[in-house]
Amino acid sequence: MLDTYATRDTLTANGTTYRFASLAKLGQQFDLKRLPYSLKILLENLLRHEDGVTVTAKEIEAVARWKAKAEPDTEIAFMPARVVLQDFTGVPCVVDLAAMRDAVVRLGGDATQINPLAPAELVIDHSVQVDAYGSESALEKNVEIEFERNQERYSFLRWGQKAFNNFKVVPPRTGIVHQVNLEHLARVVFAGEVDGERWAYPDTVFGTDSHTTMINGLGVLGWGVGGIEAEAAMLGQPSSMLIPQVVGFKLTGKLAEGVTATDLVLTVTQMLRKLGVVGKFVEFFGPGLKHLALADRATIANMAPEYGATCGIFPVDQEALNYLRLSGRSEEQIALVEAYAKAQGMWHDEHAVEPEFTTTLELDLADVKPSLAGPKRPQDRVLLEGVQKSFHDAVGGLTASRRKKNGDAAGFQNEGGSAAIGNEANSLGEGSVRVSKGGDTFDLKDGSVVIAAITSCTNTSNPAVMLGAGLVAKKAAARGLTAKPWVKTSIGPGSKVVTDYLEKTGLLKELEKVGFYIVGYGCTTCIGNSGPLPAEISKGVGEGDLAVASVLSGNRNFEGRVHPEVKMNYLASPPLVVAYALAGTLDIDLTRQPIGQDRDGKDVFLKDIWPSNQEISDTIAGAINPAMFEKNYADVFKGDSRWNQIASPDGAVYQWNDSTYIKNPPYFDGMTMELDAVEDINGARALGLFGDSITTDHISPAGSIKKDSPAGRFLISKGVDPKDFNSYGSRRGNDDVMVRGTFANIRIKNLMLDGVEGGYTLHVPSGEQMAIYDAAMKYKEEKTPLIVLAGKEYGTGSSRDWAAKGTLLLGVKAVIAESFERIHRSNLVGMGVLPCTFKAGENAQSLGLSGKERFDITGLDGGDAKEATVVATADDGSKKTFKVNVMLLTPKEREFFRHGGILQYVLRQLAGRKAA
Known part of the structure; x- marks a missing residue:
């Protein structure tokens, strides 16, 4: 490696020299004093990998002379130190590596050339499902079902763990990948051999x-990528990126009484979404940091995809350092982290000169108020006091159509504006069904909370909100309150450490008293x-x-x-999840209406069961220690007896x-x-015409597989009983299933059809409406290339590589959108x-495109x-011609595209021959 700027040096930590x-x-x-922390990490990465080809002195100087206000225009190569995988996205990565071993042999290479060069650790956390709940046996039942459903996948992963060097698997029933990463896998500073x-x-x-960003809370730079980009990194290929703009977010003050880290992150998400930070780094600094526990920082970092950064x-x-010590890291590692951060000017000093940022936001933590987000997007924050109105606004269209149908002019609320909670008449005057379940008879209504889940890496990593939920449950149970019988309750801890501290404090039993039992260690709901x-x-x-x-x-x-039957979904802190399970409805103002009545018939308000900040702090202090970690x-990496009994092949x-x-x-x-x-695209048809905010949840196969869907019919043809379909996520290692589920989301709307929801399109030549997969195969028979037309923020959401893989396998050659989410475009x-x-200023609507035209994309x-030219020719011969931007942003991306993809590029390199 080169060292143009003579930066090689040594430091000593704990008696060891590095x-x-x-x-x-x-x-x-x-x-360099003006550089943000995150750019210092990028700069070090370039210095260490300078080779005069992939990384040159020019790129190093570009970062060192970074201009905060300039538009990104300089490409650099970034090489992450390691890769983390979850099993839904990780299984297809290992499938691809296995397929590459086959392919490299066919191309004249050696199978063992295909190995992760960077450490790769896969955590199985996406496979457990909440089949059983509400009892002490729920966890064991769900784990048993999980292993039955996933034997083939787990056998394959056990093969991979043996076959590949530098690849480890964290077995099921351990935790959520991001929490395991935070609590154990992250090094903060690596120590390793380089050239002896x-x-x-x-x-x-x-x-x-996409929530890999949670590790940013510990000072580790990382983000979510698609499986294919992760595979390339595992195989030693640098990732090309433009030197980013960096938004500074200054935090001052401290959180007020009764406010949680969840309330804070929903506020931060809303502020950054409003500013617009897509493709940018966000860096938090300021005197408020000293009042934020590491878990609070991780909560904020986790949701970077939601604020778009x-x-x-x-x-x-x-x-x-305190967190590293608490979580059981060695004193040698902690000493290295401190020595390295201080030697590199990466140690945070609130009194030092503030770095330069592209722009800066500021938030006084004292201004944060209790909040939720919903009913459809994480950035749509609503104050706790406004949730009832938010619900009414969301459900208004549905109730209005019912009133029209029933001739009922009833308003949303009873006289005086208060909701009739718990009465036989629904507060909306409609939308009510009498239900009997397990000896209880009740009215299920619009706004009834049917799922209350303490779940996901965002919050289950945070002892303050988890123990806060336990304290709410304890106070509620003491008054005789429990979750309503129509609420499906669950806790999915992010790690076994969470269970340990809930048990140690006695709060797990309190949660169980109100209906919340542990259902599994994974992402669940x-x-x-x-x-x-x-x-x-x-x-x-x-x-x-x-x-x-x-x-x-x-x-x-x-x-x-x-859940496909649940139309409104609100994000909330774990204590509020418990509160809404007790209330059983969104049609309530928890800030002023009683959550229920106690054994004596007295009203119980949220404030009566909400713990103080001091109570939570005192509980944390006595609950958690390094020995737990x-x-x-x-x-x-060992796993339990179930894991170790799974047979797996060798070789x-x-x-x-x-x-x-x-x-x-x-x-x-x-x-x-x-x-x-690379040829121009001629005579293409549109497979779909979509509006704004089409997410990877819409594109990528996800959730349950319907027996009458293309994927369901395929599985039945293979002898699979519908009860054994499992989920799309669990079958990501089989392209036959996944391609059939691409664009098959029940809520996606193809504007080529009139008001139809679901994965359907128009096969234009025949005029027939059919499943998108069926139409794609028909076009394939006709040798017709395909394109997709879309609006703003196309591909927002999780970093699902199958959203891109499925698109390719359907025969789509190009996607033309108003804008792309970063990961999906990549x-x-x-x-x-x-x-x-x-x-x-242009889109499909402004250009008058119906999606039924023939499309030529020329000038590639x-x-x-x-830039390329698109000519859309209608059936009557009329043409619309317009220009589009070609979003191959770097020379490396153009190289990947010419090879037909990043994996093909890597394969040709590893096969030992220079491609033309």
Whole structure:
């Protein structure tokens, strides 16, 4: 490696000497004090990887001379130190690596060339589902079902753990990937051998889940990428990126009484969404940091995808060291982190000169108020006192249509404006169904909370809100309150440490008293693994066409994500999840109306059962210690008896079989060392015309598989009983299933059809409406290329590589949108699909496109064009011509596109021959 600026130096920590790329030495030539913390990490990464080809002195100087206000225009290569995977996105990564071993052999290489070069750790956390709940046996029942459903996947992962070097698997029933990462996997500063010398360098990470940013709370730079970009990083390929703009977020003051970290993150999310930070780094600083526990910082960092930033990072300071010590890291590691951060000018000092930022926001923590977000988007924050009105506004259209149908002119509320909670008449005067369940008879109504879930990495990593929920439950149980019988309650801890401290404080029993039992260690409800509603509830919802709700402590509440029968979803802190389970409805103002009545018939208000900040702090102080972490992570990769009893094959090359879970994908079929020419796209048809905010939840196969869907019909043809379908997420390792579920979301709306919801399109030549997959296959038979047209923020949401993989396998050559979410655009490029954007001020509607035209996209110039021409020809021969921006943003991306994708590029490199 080169060292143009002579930055090699040594530091000593705990008696051990390390080599490192010194920013202090570079600072003798450039003014680095003004650089934000996150850019110092990027700068060190370039210094350490300078080779004169991928990383040159020019790129190093560009970061060192970073202009805060300038538009990003300089490409750099970033190489993360490690990769973390969750099993839904991780299984297809391992499938692709296995397929690459086959392919590299066909191209004349050696199978063992395909290994992760950077440490790769996969945490199985997405497979558990809430089938059982509300009892002490729920956890065991759900784990048993999980292992039954996923034997083939788990066998394959056990093969991968043996076959690949530098690859480890954290077995099921351990925790959520981001919490395991925070509590155990993260190093903050790496110590490793480089060319025979012991080096120290920052821990940086790519993750195949968008909430990888949670680790930013510990000062680790990392973000979510698509599976294909993660695979490339695992295989030693740098990721190309533009030097980002950095938004500074200054925090002052401290949170007021009764306000949680969840309230804070929902406020931050709303502020940053309003500003617009897509593609930017966000960096938190200021005197308020000393009042934020590490878990609070991780809560804020976790939701960077929701506020749209690439990352939301906090610098290393004493609180970070305190957390490393609390979570059982070694004193040697802690000493290295402190010495390295101080030597590199990465240690946070609130009295130091503030770095330069592209722009700065400021928030006094004392101004944060109790909040939720919903009913459909995480950035739609609503104050606790305004939730009832938010619910009424959301359900208004439905109730209005019912009033019109029934001739009922009833208003939303009873006389005086208060809701009739608990009375037989619904407060809306309609939308009510009588239901009997387990000996209880009750009225299920619009706004009834049918799911209350303490779930997801966002909050289950945070002892303050978890113990706060336990204290709310304790006070409620003492007054005789319990969750309403129509509420499906659950706790999905992010790690076993959470269970330990809930048990140690006695608060797990208190949560159980009000109906909240542990159902599994995984993401559960937040990713749609909420499981089925009880049959009686499901029937009532359907009969009344009810707009029922969920309240969850998650980070995502997009339409159709939590549960297909639940139309309104609100994000809330764990204590508020408990409160809404007790109330059983959104049609209540918890700030002034009673949550219920105690044994003596006296009203119980939220303020009566809400713990003080001091109560929570005192409980935390006596609840958590390093021994808990050391015990739970001592054998974290070993797994329990169920895991170790799973049979798995041996050998460097996987022996594929006729599994409906694991299949050799077709990406490398017919691949040679020679490149095909990049040609213009002619005579294409639109597979879909979509509006704004089409998320990866809409595009990527997710949730349950319907037996009458293309994927369901395929599985039945393979002899799979519908009860054994499992979820799309669990079958991500089989392209036959996944391609059939792409664009199959029940809530997606294809504007080529008139008001139709679901994964349907128009096969234009025949005029027939059909499933998108069926139409795509028909077009494939007709040798017709496909495109997709879309609005703003296309691909928002989780970093789901199948949103891009499925798009490719359907035959889509290009996607033209008003704007793209960062990860999804990158994933499309990585799969060889061309992303384009309409010119500013233009979209499909303004151009008068119906989606029924034939499309020619010309002027691609072998992938080098920045702009292309689109000609849309209608059936009557009339033409509309317009320009689009070609969103291949860097030379590396153009190279990937010419190869047909990033994996093909890597394969050709590893096969040992230079591609044309």
